[in-house]
Amino acid sequence: MPVYVDISRCIGCRSCEVACKRVHGGSSHVNVHMVRDQASVPVFCHHCEEASCTLACFTQALHKAGERTAFDVEKCTGCGLCQLACPFGVVWTDKIAHKCDLCEGKDTPTCILTCPANALSTDFELAAARARARAARVAAYGGRR
Amino acid sequence: MIKVDANKCLGCVSCSNVCPSQNITRIDTPEKRSIHWKRCKEECDLCVEFCPAKALTLVPFDEVSPEPNVSFDLVTCKICQSHYATEPMLKRIESVLPANLQLDSTGLAWIWVCPVCRRNIEAERATKQIILGRSRKSP
Numbered sequence: 534m535p536v537y538v539d540i541s542r543c544i545g546c547r548s549c550e551v552a553c554k555r556v557h558g559g560s561s562h563v564n565v566h567m568v569r570d571q572a573s574v575p576v577f578c579h580h581c582e583e584a585s586c587t588l589a590c591f592t593q594a595l596h597k598a599g600e601r602t603a604f605d606v607e608k609c610t611g612c613g614l615c616q617l618a619c620p621f622g623v624v625w626t627d628k629i630a631h632k633c634d635l636c637e638g639k640d641t642p643t644c645i646l647t648c649p650a651n652a653l654s655t656d657f658e659l660a661a662a663r664a665r666a667r668a669a670r671v672a673a674y675g676g677r678r
Numbered sequence: 679m680i681k682v683d684a685n686k687c688l689g690c691v692s693c694s695n696v697c698p699s700q701n702i703t704r705i706d707t708p709e710k711r712s713i714h715w716k717r718c719k720e721e722c723d724l725c726v727e728f729c730p731a732k733a734l735t736l737v738p739f740d741e742v743s744p745e746p747n748v749s750f751d752l753v754t755c756k757i758c759q760s761h762y763a764t765e766p767m768l769k770r771i772e773s774v775l776p777a778n779l780q781l782d783s784t785g786l787a788w789i790w791v792c793p794v795c796r797r798n799i800e801a802e803r804a805t806k807q808i809i810l811g812r813s814r815k816s817p
Contacts, residue, residue: 541808566801571809574801588774591730610728612692617763618771620782621800622793628695671810 534600535580537660542652545573549644556643562633578623578633589618604634679739680715682746686733689750689764693725709761712749755792762792
């Protein structure tokens with residue numbers, strides 16, 4: 534259950550970054566990238582099924598808990614291996630590792646509640662429907678012209 | 679006192695992070711990382727326990743043996759040329775990940791690309807997906 538992003542809705546306001554910082558003691562686990570003048574892309578942890586970060590972590594501080602890639606701060610030594618093992622560069626370390634925990638303990642992650650453009654959701658069906666609609670538009674009208 | 683097997687040490691920051699008495703110092707310069715173990719009298723072995731490479735051992739204190747010191751040249755990112763990690767750490771990642779995870783969909787060996795560039799690639803990929811769907815005719 535990762536956070537699904539509909540990039541065509543993202544307005545690049547960085548509210549998700551700020552919300553994440555607010556609930557995680559000043560360190561954001563989201564990075565909103567501005568790709569030239571074309572799009573803004575919040576880069577999130579994918580909570581990979583076969584998560585590289587959990588394979589690299591030698592203390593099992595990072596581990597799979599159901600669909601989530603969970604993080605146990607008590608076991609983290611801050612070695613930095615997870616940061617180098619993440620294919621998307623969304624895990625980072627200072628004295629300990631920082632990564633999206635889907636706001637553990639809350640029903641809905643704070644970034645989703647905050648996004649004013651409705652670009653974020655944890656609803657797979659919704660994300661899949663939007664992706665299908667986008668693909669259908671490309672099929673029906675062709676790409677950019 | 680701590681004995682270090684320099685061939686096993688990854689150059690990570692685990693030991694210097696867990697040492698309760700700051701006896702392990704790490705000096706990061708833009709191109710090099712050096713780690714220095716002070717001659718400690720402690721009986722604590724937290725660093726030994728939390729070394730991912732099992733490179734450290736606790737040995738009895740003596741006043742003559744030199745303080746261990748290791749240094750690593752940092753690897754440069756294949757894309758932006760920034761220095762971002764020690765080679766043994768990246769080699770270790772290569773050894774623990776299954777081969778099918780080590781190349782992305784374009785065949786890029788992403789382990790040798792720095793985390794910042796990895797994020798940029800991810801953002802670029804997502805952008806390509808949506809600009810294809812932008813059409814003047816679409817509703």
